Amino acid sequence: MAEASRILQTTLIPTFSQNPSQYTIKTHPHFYSPPLTSKKISPFHRIRCSISTATETATKTSVPWGCDIDSVENASNLQKWLSECGLPPQKMGIQRVEVGERGLVALKNIRRGEKLLFVPPSLFITADSEWSRREAGEVLKKYNVPDWPLLATYLISEAGLMNSSRWSNYISALPRQPYSLLYWTRSELDGYLEASQIRVRAIERINDVTGTYNDLRDRIFSKYPDLFPEEVFNIESFKWSFGILFSRLVRLPSMGGRVALVPWADMLNHSCEVETFLDYDKSSQGVVFTTDRAYQPGEQVFISYGKKSNGELLLSYGFVPREGTNPRDSVELSLSLRKSDKCYNEKVEALQKHGLSTPQCFPLQITGWPVELMAYAYLAVSPPSMRSRFDETRWRVFRVNLKTISTQMAAAASNKTTSKKDIRYPEIDEEALQYVLDSCEASISKYSKFLQASAFRFKCASGSMDLDVTNPKLLNRKLFLKQLAVDLCTSERRILFRAQYSLLYLRLESFDQENSNLLTRNSENYFNTSETIKRYKKRRIEGSEDFRWFQKAIQVKNQLYIVWHCDTNGCLGKGEGPGRGLGDGGGGSGALSGFECPEQKHEK
Structure with a gap:
């Protein structure tokens, strides 16, 4: 059901402080420097991500980018583009799967202890990635916006440019509506999760996202409407971007705990029965994981999102493991x-x-x-x-x-x-x-x-x-x-x-x-x-x-x-x-x- 990389090791997103001077942005070489574009952002219909419950059947509404959660066509195009940009040949392919809607499936025999993926740093999205609209990135750096809100805004900015963005193939392969408790209404949280403490944490997370957006809007977006038009940068699109971050952002221990979005690697699904996770391998200079079991062709390959309870997995990824399979519950x-x-x-x-x-x-x-x-x-x-x-x-x-x-x-x-x-x-x-x-x-x-x-x-x-x-x-x-x-x-x-x-x-x-x-x-x-x-x-x-x-x-x-x-x-x-x-x-x-x-x- 869920498709994501190992969850960021935090339970709450950082709030956007009223005092921006306390934040600092690390300075690193940019992974990619696309040519500047003078093309203005075209207007969008106002984005609505929440699902209507007015009828008995679920009505799908979405942002004007991304794809259906089970789409493999866009993901196949993503793999082709990544290969052109330096991703080495893979032993796994994207397919529809029984657990997770879509996932990476073994194309060849995979041995236990084998390293897979090798996604190079040039394909990471980090707080230091180059903005297609460089002026927007410079404004956020001027205000010392921390990594989480910065990455959320970056995703929306690149998504809003559609095919003008370097990351258009990646964004088109992302779900229009991530599985996340961010999309549950207050009445659904109160009615279905009243007995669980996860309800309180879900409400806190929703409030954090809303508060972060409000601070960005009041302090930055309202002052630069040409760079951050409300038709694109609104609470609905921020729910989408934070939903992507919660379910896909990777913390890389070998890079000092740096966080990044790693295209292709984030198509791997979670299993409570495996303990391997994503990390940066200095010798191969790419993100890899080492299998802790063998896989036959046609078998789905899994990683661990971390030692999380069922409630934490539902909170960020929108799924609950099969009963009795999670020893860390x-x-x-x-x-x-x-x-x-x-x-x-x-x-x-x-x-x-x-x-x-x-x-x-x-x-x-x-x-x-x-x-x-x-x-x-x-x-x-x-x-x-x-x-x-x-x-x-x-x-x-x-x-x-x-x-x-x-x-x-x-x-x-x-x-x-x-x-x-x-x-x-x-x-x-x-x-x-x-x-x-x-x-x-x-x-x-x-x-x-x-x-x-x-x-x-x-x-x-x-x-x-x-x-x-x-x-x-x-x-x-x-x-x-x-x-x-x-x-x-x-x-x-x-x-x-x-x-x-x-x-x-x-x-x-x-x-x-x-x-x-x-x-x-x-x-x-x-x-x-x-x-x-x-x-x-x-x-x-x-x-x-x-x-x-x-x-x-x-x-x-x-x-x-x-x-x-x-x-x-x-x-x-x-x-x-x-x-x-x-x-x-x-x-x-x-x-x-x-x-x-x-x-x-x-x-x-």
């Missing part, structure tokens, strides 16, 4: 202090000293989470009698001690035990765990509400949830966006279930090593836990706090099992499969009460 859990806390102000001050806030988001992965998460939880639940521990010295002690706890949690998350003993604060230990557990349950509840509602609406709209999300042209726009949201929320909810179980495992391990071992059993017979509960009753008094924790751990692991099999093998159905048979432990509480497995099947 994560979900952000939001924690906050209670304003009714008598020590609220003191705790806020302690957090601010260490770069934290309220609310604060922490990334949860299958293998664990940051040390700071539990430190935050301890601080959040600590009573006034522990005021002395709010200061910097005690906070450092919290962090040191919690390194052991973090190791234990990671072991719990992977069903491994650890012999290391950690230092706890027993007077608030259980409260801290419950605090994080409650936050997980609140988040899970939001995800479950959306997924259950979406399953019903999908069934009514299409008769099936088995949708081909690799081809949005075949889908109603709303169905396509909602399917992306369902895929994202499904993967993020699964991580939350796993984190919830890890917390309960940690609590149980603290008082009963034998009991925690029971929770590591992986056979299906384990999930019929009536015998396990009977054995446990002999050792613990039913109704005790420890017994309630044990029951809840059993419930969570059963829910985790149901969610896992629902998402990968099809729905087990409410009341079916190994999730039943909990004996006295059934029923659940909080977000788990009345949990229903969405009646859907994911076979993408």
Whole structure:
């Protein structure tokens, strides 16, 4: 679905400062110096990039340049032009592909460890590239515009010149509308991604793009209307150019982290199963990547866009990897202090000293989470009698001690035990765990509400949830966006279930090593836990706090099992499969009460 190079290693675009003097532009030799043209930019119809949702079928509107997302004709012309400009013969060709609309496919046998591409620097687009309209470039350099807005403006300027630009073949091969959350409306973000923290980041990114354009317009474009006509340089065209940058800009470590657009290389699609990425090779003097697997003729060749979560990939590239294929997937859990806390102000001050806030988001992965998460939880639940521990010295002690706890949690998350003993604060230990557990349950509840509602609406709209999300042209726009949201929320909810179980495992391990071992059993017979509960009753008094924790751990692991099999093998159905048979432990509480497995099947 997505076609792009490795994502720039940043989560937010640089804002355009009100004080341009703080920015400096590096001076390097230009890669290309085209002849000056005195031809004025011809007027365009006002560009509109957002997709209308007035009708049931998606209506395509676009900028007056570029091509359809799956067009290979323009891309073939691009390869021919690049070859004429110094691109060496390639072992890959551009084709329509099952994953990514179009991509680079092996034309010959490719060995593991083989270097490919060799795109020379003369074909890069960087902040130092020569402008076809040199006057426009000189104005932006005069105002010390930083690289991101400079490159965005450069793309629009060259695109507006059509065939008069050196880069016309490249721009004609770019999608008219990149896959990006920049094109989601606010109502779509609120309706489909309400449960995910990616919604907040998407809104921030849209605001950053809008704010950057407004600053450029007010400070520069309005003063030079002949160079920057509003018919071409407007918010719609800036959404397009920033969408291209977010999905295609490459950071090259061997060139000091320099960023560039690298034509042809940016036709490579992403796979979570490969780790190779683009970089500059000094010996061959070109951008290359080294394959980490062999490819047969006809196979699509992949690179990695970086160690990104599914949410980050959706944010920049507009796609969500297949369920369970991304080992770097994560979900952000939001924690906050209670304003009714008598020590609220003191705790806020302690957090601010260490770069934290309220609310604060922490990334949860299958293998664990940051040390700071539990430190935050301890601080959040600590009573006034522990005021002395709010200061910097005690906070450092919290962090040191919690390194052991973090190791234990990671072991719990992977069903491994650890012999290391950690230092706890027993007077608030259980409260801290419950605090994080409650936050997980609140988040899970939001995800479950959306997924259950979406399953019903999908069934009514299409008769099936088995949708081909690799081809949005075949889908109603709303169905396509909602399917992306369902895929994202499904993967993020699964991580939350796993984190919830890890917390309960940690609590149980603290008082009963034998009991925690029971929770590591992986056979299906384990999930019929009536015998396990009977054995446990002999050792613990039913109704005790420890017994309630044990029951809840059993419930969570059963829910985790149901969610896992629902998402990968099809729905087990409410009341079916190994999730039943909990004996006295059934029923659940909080977000788990009345949990229903969405009646859907994911076979993408």
